[in-house]
Amino acid sequence: MASGKPASGEDSLIARYFRPLATDPGAFNLDDDAAGLKPNGDDIVVTTDAIIEGVHFLADDPPDTVARKALRVNLSDLAAKGATPAGFVLTLALRRADEGWLKPFAAALGEDAALFGCPLLGGDTVSTPGPLMISVTAFGRVPPGKMVHRSGAKPGERVMVTGTIGDATLGLAILKGGKIHAATDTAAREILVGRYRVPQPRLTLAEIVREYASASMDVSDGLAGDLTKLCGVSGVSAVIGLEQVPLSDAARGLVSRGIVGPETLIAGGDDYEILCTIPEGRVEAFEAAAQRAGVALSSIGTIVAGSSVPKFVGKEGKEIALERLSYSHF
Amino acid sequence: MASGKPASGEDSLIARYFRPLATDPGAFNLDDDAAGLKPNGDDIVVTTDAIIEGVHFLADDPPDTVARKALRVNLSDLAAKGATPAGFVLTLALRRADEGWLKPFAAALGEDAALFGCPLLGGDTVSTPGPLMISVTAFGRVPPGKMVHRSGAKPGERVMVTGTIGDATLGLAILKGGKIHAATDTAAREILVGRYRVPQPRLTLAEIVREYASASMDVSDGLAGDLTKLCGVSGVSAVIGLEQVPLSDAARGLVSRGIVGPETLIAGGDDYEILCTIPEGRVEAFEAAAQRAGVALSSIGTIVAGSSVPKFVGKEGKEIALERLSYSHF
Numbered sequence: 001m002a003s004g005k006p007a008s009g010e011d012s013l014i015a016r017y018f019r020p021l022a023t024d025p026g027a028f029n030l031d032d033d034a035a036g037l038k039p040n041g042d043d044i045v046v047t048t049d050a051i052i053e054g055v056h057f058l059a060d061d062p063p064d065t066v067a068r069k070a071l072r073v074n075l076s077d078l079a080a081k082g083a084t085p086a087g088f089v090l091t092l093a094l095r096r097a098d099e100g101w102l103k104p105f106a107a108a109l110g111e112d113a114a115l116f117g118c119p120l121l122g123g124d125t126v127s128t129p130g131p132l133m134i135s136v137t138a139f140g141r142v143p144p145g146k147m148v149h150r151s152g153a154k155p156g157e158r159v160m161v162t163g164t165i166g167d168a169t170l171g172l173a174i175l176k177g178g179k180i181h182a183a184t185d186t187a188a189r190e191i192l193v194g195r196y197r198v199p200q201p202r203l204t205l206a207e208i209v210r211e212y213a214s215a216s217m218d219v220s221d222g223l224a225g226d227l228t229k230l231c232g233v234s235g236v237s238a239v240i241g242l243e244q245v246p247l248s249d250a251a252r253g254l255v256s257r258g259i260v261g262p263e264t265l266i267a268g269g270d271d272y273e274i275l276c277t278i279p280e281g282r283v284e285a286f287e288a289a290a291q292r293a294g295v296a297l298s299s300i301g302t303i304v305a306g307s308s309v310p311k312f313v314g315k316e317g318k319e320i321a322l323e324r325l326s327y328s329h330f
Numbered sequence: 331m332a333s334g335k336p337a338s339g340e341d342s343l344i345a346r347y348f349r350p351l352a353t354d355p356g357a358f359n360l361d362d363d364a365a366g367l368k369p370n371g372d373d374i375v376v377t378t379d380a381i382i383e384g385v386h387f388l389a390d391d392p393p394d395t396v397a398r399k400a401l402r403v404n405l406s407d408l409a410a411k412g413a414t415p416a417g418f419v420l421t422l423a424l425r426r427a428d429e430g431w432l433k434p435f436a437a438a439l440g441e442d443a444a445l446f447g448c449p450l451l452g453g454d455t456v457s458t459p460g461p462l463m464i465s466v467t468a469f470g471r472v473p474p475g476k477m478v479h480r481s482g483a484k485p486g487e488r489v490m491v492t493g494t495i496g497d498a499t500l501g502l503a504i505l506k507g508g509k510i511h512a513a514t515d516t517a518a519r520e521i522l523v524g525r526y527r528v529p530q531p532r533l534t535l536a537e538i539v540r541e542y543a544s545a546s547m548d549v550s551d552g553l554a555g556d557l558t559k560l561c562g563v564s565g566v567s568a569v570i571g572l573e574q575v576p577l578s579d580a581a582r583g584l585v586s587r588g589i590v591g592p593e594t595l596i597a598g599g600d601d602y603e604i605l606c607t608i609p610e611g612r613v614e615a616f617e618a619a620a621q622r623a624g625v626a627l628s629s630i631g632t633i634v635a636g637s638s639v640p641k642f643v644g645k646e647g648k649e650i651a652l653e654r655l656s657y658s659h660f
Contacts, residue, residue, distance in 0.1 A: 011559075015511055026479075028479065031479075031480060031481060031563045032411075032477075032479050032480050032481070032547075032563075033377060033407045033410060033411060033480070033547050033548060034375045034376060034377040034408070034411045034413070034470075034477065035375070035376045035377070036373050036375060036376070036477055037373065037374040037375075037376060038368075038373060038374075038474075039369040039370075039371055039372065039373065039374070039474075041369055042369065043367065043368060043369065044366065044368075044374065044467075045364045045365070045366060045367075046364060046365045046366070046367060046419055046451060046452060046467075047363060047364040047365070047419075047452070048419040048420075048452065048453055048454050048467060049421075049454050050421045050423060050454055050456055050465065050466075050535070052423060052456055052457075052458050052460075054459050055456060055457055055458060055459070056456070077363045077364055078364070080363060081362075081363060081364045083364070089376055089377075089378040090378075091378055091379075091380045091421075091465045093380060093382060093463060102417075120379070121376060122376060122378065123378055124378050124379050124380055124465075126380055126382055126385060126386070127382075127385055128382050128385060128460065128461060129384050129385070129460070129461060130382075130458065130459070130460020130461040130463075131459060131460045133423060133458070133459060133460075133463055134450075135378075135380065135421045135454075135465040137374075137376075137419055137467035140364075144369075144426050145634035147364065147366055149358065149361075149362050150361060150362050150363070151358075151361060151362070187545065198567070215361075217363050220365060229341075229395055233361045244481060267407055
């Protein structure tokens with residue numbers, strides 16, 4: 001995203017829309033080939049996630065929500081790893097320099113960068129004949145060795161999740177029309193679509209996760225599949241109470257009316273909540289800390305020994321068979 | 331690029347092709363949401379560049395050259411900044427999981443990562459309905475405050491460039507057929523196409539640039555335009571001798587036969603050479619150090635006071651008018 005004297009369309013575009021965001025000294029005013037991250041003794045946590053038009057967002061999603069989603073899906077990873085944001089770089093692949101799209105995109109990106117304390121450090125703007133693509137690499141800091149991994153879950157520990165699960169997959173279904181759209185009123189649609197378009201990264205929980213969680217990840221591809229990954233890497237299994245999985249009022253209404261099954265919600269993607277495991281003796285203190293941070297938290301099950309796929313158990317203790325665990329790109 | 335127990339096509343693809351590359355402890359075996367960069371007191375230099383099918387490489391370019399180009403265009407930035415590679419993250423947007431393409435792609439990426447000491451730390455693999463896209467964010471290290479910027483050039487300093495200029499733009503012209511293809515023999519075509527497909531990052535010069543250069547950048551969008559950017563940010567201008575711009579034998583042959591003009595070569599992109607400015611009293615020592623490092627170096631002109639676009643002067647001291655300075659995406 002370097003640009004000196006505006007000598008081309010690309011450079012003037014960067015100067016106009018992105019330079020105002022590059023307030024961090026490490027961005028070098030976007031006047032260089034590279035950005036700088038100063039050491040402060042902390043480990044640097046690096047995460048990268050791209051969103052693509054037609055895959056991760058829809059062609060008619062508003063540009064401001066696209067910007068927020070691109071940054072927030074990365075901030076969600078940092079939060080789950082217990083990291084404090086330090087900055088991000090952006091790769092933007094555009095079909096054309098459409099200022100009507102770029103202006104609100106950059107404005108919202110700048111707002112979120114300020115809101116979450118994660119400044120734009122640099123980037124690359126390129127043309128593409130294909131769908132819009134926004135790739136973000138975000139950096140966070142943790143004290144040495146303190147990044148929270150997926151691999152630390154142990155039998156007997158509590159499985160906990162923030163917020164509510166399944167709203168984003170319902171929001172996407174509403175945007176595509178069909179039975180979920182028909183079965184929801186305007187207020188519910190607005191909430192669910194908002195959850196699909198603009199995730200809420202749980203950064204206020206980052207330090208608390210670092211203090212209490214034995215393992216943690218963000219739920220991005222579906223709760224069932226992501227828990228399966230966490231268990232696989234930790235060498236454990238889990239038993240989850242389907243009734244304990246937190247649902248929004250809108251989602252609960254659709255389930256109670258039989259419009260969607262809970263298995264659709266726990267296999268749907270785009271939740272961007274934190275899934276973590278907590279040693280039993282520390283659950284109460286973790287819950288209290290989360291409450292002080294203003295983040296809703298639910299206890300959904302227990303880690304058990306074994307290597308099988310986690311069990312999701314319904315009302316009468318009956319195991320629910322899941323046709324698919326999560327979203328996969330291939 | 332995290333994957334626990336292979337639960338989907340995406341995960342097994344990552345496990346098969348990319349996990350073998352993730353040998354650095356900071357990659358956490360690609361089993362996590364994020365990678366780690368350990369502090370060692372150095373500043374971290376961050377650069378990001380994406381390459382897109384049909385824009386930065388051609389649909390029928392071999393997968394191994396696409397992998398090398400994706401990484402090397404970023405390594406070239408690190409070299410120009412005086413940084414030693416520390417690792418990279420990769421975002422790969424694919425239409426489908428084509429193993430015949432992925433296998434040689436990943437193998438070549440691993441070879442280059444080992445060759446340049448820049449390990450894969452993590453990434454994201456996503457599907458796209460559009461062109462292939464490979465976005466790399468690479469990290470390097472420099473002693474605190476020692477990153478070489480574009481902004482340090484001062485009047486009286488020498489303008490120097492590594493390697494040869496214009497070969498890659500000729501290579502691209504050959505791949506598109508037409509008069510350059512018709513005017514070259516097989517050997518010349520192979521050299522020029524190779525320069526387009528597989529850049530040579532000048533990493534052996536990184537520490538030397540850090541020691542001697544007042545300003546530096548990599549030439550990626552065309553020598554004329556990139557020098558214009560460097561001068562713009564430094565608040566200076568330059569006078570360049572067109573005859574002193576280093577050309578390969580193949581390029582020189584085409585110029586001498588009138589097939590292409592030198593202005594095409596200095597406005598063409600994809601050179602991935604280092605362009606830097608050196609205080610006059612240090613030029614000799616810089617040249618000697620570059621020679622010991624085995625990197626060809628040419629002195630092409632002088633930084634002068636002023637804010638005009640750099641002048642390119644031909645044989646009889648006549649200024650060459652450039653219709654365009656460089657490649658721009660928009």
